[in-house]
Amino acid sequence: MGMCYVFNGNVAEIVEAKRSGSKKGLRLTLNVEAYENVEGLSDDSGIKVLLDHQDDAQQMQDKAFGARPGAHSTSHALHYEYLTPKHGSCGKTPWKFHIADTTYTHARCMRECEIANMLSSCGCIDSYMKGDYVGPMEECDLATYLDCSIPVYEDGDELSNCSVCLSACKSTDFEFDLSSVTLAYTAFSSLNDQIRDDIQTN
Structure with a gap:
């Protein structure tokens, strides 16, 4: 912070x-x-x-x-600019939080997963997750950050179920x-x- x-x-x-x-x-x-x-x-x-x-x-x-x-x-x-997939197929996924025409990247896919897990665990998002999304999301206050966000990070739960993110076709x-x-x-x-x-x- x-x-x-x-x-x-x-x-x-x-x-x-x-x-x-x-x-x-x-x-x-x-x-x-x-x-x-x-x-x-x-x-x-x-x-x-x-x-x-x-x-x-x-x-x-x-x-x-x-x-x-x-x-x-x-x-x-x-x-470096990769024009072809680095590991087999390249990814493209429908966004849940980002605006529909937002360019697909591996980092954005991971961010979608982080947001979903943080909302599920703490009911808010961390400050670094702010961006252009389809709707407003509440940012965690200091008390929630200390009591909920930090334990989530320490356990690695903010990235759980994020293995579906593939490299973009151009990254x-x-x-x-x-x-x-x-x-x-x-x-x-x-x-x-x-x-x-x-x-x-x-």
């Missing part, structure tokens, strides 16, 4: 880099105020980054990588490498000065 932001998520207005390389890609400076973390919800402190296709269900819990606070982290990604995947170095003290001083100026300006 945490604050979430999306960059380049609109499939109708995709921003493309002119060339590859760390100097030509997306560069972010993030202020991680770890002292505001709520104890008990997670043992992690830092940033999770997900590289994914705009027209797919995001899999933050399964495919994201972590970047630690106090470091300069760089990552590069390789993009996209990403492979990435991550490296990091500790930020120099001068970098922290510069960031603190910038934050102080922003606060005074606003």
